[in-house]
Amino acid sequence: MFGTGANAFRALDDVSVDIQKNEFFTLLGPSGCGKTTLLRLIAGFEQPSSGAVLLDGIDLSSKPPYQRPVNTVFQNYALFPHMTVSENISFGLEMLGRPKEQIKSVTAEMLRLVRLEAMADRRITQISGGQQQRVALARALAPQPKVLLLDEPLSALDLQLRKEMQLELKRLQTDTGITFVFVTHDQDEALTMSDRIAVMNGGEILQIGSPREIYDKPKHRFVAGFIGEINLLPAKAAGEGEYMIAGVGGLRSDDRSGLGMGAAAMIAVRPERIRIVTPTPGALPGVVSNVVYHGTDTIVHFKLADGVEMRARLQNNTAQSRSFAKGDEIGWSVDASSVSVLADDPS
Structure with a gap:
């Protein structure tokens, strides 16, 4: 909770999450959803108005950031431009009073880990x-924290470099075995790197799962629409696993929603x-309304009899990728395993 009285607002609403060791x-979520606030609570930069932050069963809520086995990588990196690459990496170890030989050894290991041995003596202004x-x-990994927090650290990079660094981050996490908690609004980053994803909106965690679970089996309309492209169809339950689409017919789903006969569904x-x-x-x-070639x-955009717009993405190396034209009448189908029933009220 931030502020007091009439100006108070709840940044996080009853959020509870278990993050596994070495995960x-x-x-993931849009700006203002509460993800950075949650990260700052873990780091100790904010204090929870209720609840606790536990690490290995120990409550860290009352401990300041420097007393937590947690490090943070920020968007702007916060490097010292007057220092060399090696000096930046060793700075935190020196502040912790580590022995000189240990600092030298760990710094060399970190340079090897991030593949910057050849850049060790360059100043920050001399590297990309x-x-x-x-x-x-x-620098953040050198003290060997139990948890590394990353607050959108790739946002300042160009697209190609960002994609390269996604793979590097996952490699670093695997090589070090340290738990990474990563904040982003970029769905591709989340799907590429994560063991698990928590999708957030409005201060709540809506769904937690593996990238495949989040993408293939979204449970909420927001989750379905935020990650990837999606077709949303209002329907009515017509028996367990059966749903009627107005003006079209029935679809089957492997999801067992438990909705009663005639209940509205999405x-x-x-x-x-x-x-x-x-x-x-x-x-x-359906009737084709537009066709867009993407290499x-x-x-293929098409409309149903009740005017609902649909999209089908067809690979151009398959028999399906024949030419379509606006106004073509088509048939379409989808496997029951690929049809999700969302928890949100469709109204």
Whole structure:
């Protein structure tokens, strides 16, 4: 809770999460959802108004940041421009009063880990943004914290370098065995690096799962729409695993929602899971409204009889990738395993 009286607002609402040892855990969500506040609570930069922060069963809530076995890598890296790469990495160890031989040994190991041995004597102003990011990581890892917190550290890098550093971060986490807690609003980063993802919105954690679980089986409309492209279809339950789509027909789902007959539901289907076929009595009908070529695949936009817009993503190396034109009547289908029933009220 921040502020008092009429100006008070709740940044996090009854958030509880277990992060495993040696896990790459990502807090994913839009700006203002509470993910950085949660990170700052773990670091000790903020104090919880209720609840506790536990590490190995020990309550850290009353301990200041410097007394926690936790380090943080910030967006701006906070490196010392007047120091060399080696001096930046060793700085934290010197502040902790570690022996000189240990500082020398650990610094050399960190340089090897982030592949910057050749840059050891260069000043920060003499290396690239991606190399600076590696220095910040090495400095944070040098004291061997139990947890490393990363607050959108890749956001200042260009796209290609950001993709390269995603793989580097995952490699570093695997090589060191340290628990990484990573904050981002970028779904690709989260899917690429994480062992598990917590999707946040409005100060709440909506769903926690592996990247595959979050992508393939979203439980909330927000989660479905925030990660990847999605088709959302209003429907009514027509029996266990059966859902009727207005003006189209029925879809089956492996999800067991427990909704009663006729209850409103919201169905989610990823565009790449849709198959387009010639119109037949067994296929659901649609009419093509647009076709967009993307090189490796083609997006076919089509409308259902009640006006609902749908998208199918077809790989261009398959038989499905034949030419479509606006106004074509098509049939479409999707496996029951690829149909999700969302928990949110569709109204």
